[in-house]
Amino acid sequence: MRIRLYSVILAALVAITLMFAGIAIAGEGADESFRSMDVNGDQMLDPNEFAQGYEGTSDAQAEFDAADEDMSGTMDATEWAKYQKAHGMEGQGGSGMKSE
Numbered sequence: 001m002r003i004r005l006y007s008v009i010l011a012a013l014v015a016i017t018l019m020f021a022g023i024a025i026a027g028e029g030a031d032e033s034f035r036s037m038d039v040n041g042d043q044m045l046d047p048n049e050f051a052q053g054y055e056g057t058s059d060a061q062a063e064f065d066a067a068d069e070d071m072s073g074t075m076d077a078t079e080w081a082k083y084q085k086a087h088g089m090e091g092q093g094g095s096g097m098k099s100e
């Protein structure tokens, strides 16, 4: 009986550990520039966060709206990655691999 209880607790601990590992991996997977712009750490860029990190010359809000493909009012890491790619910013300022 006692052994059975321990194995249940052990299984729960393993599940919790895996859950946190998954969260850590997801965080690491996000682009470094995205994470640095995501001031409040909610894994989304809002227009203010984007404007703060934006270094271009055109209107930041217009750029944000263009990048916000699903018009959700926030930019996720995928939309940010596409935006960077479209603007030749891929891997800039990050730890990405350089080709030669």
Ligand SMILES: [Ca+2]
Pocket (backbone or CB within 6 Å): 038, 039, 040, 041, 042, 043, 044, 045, 046, 049
């Ligand atoms: Ca955010």
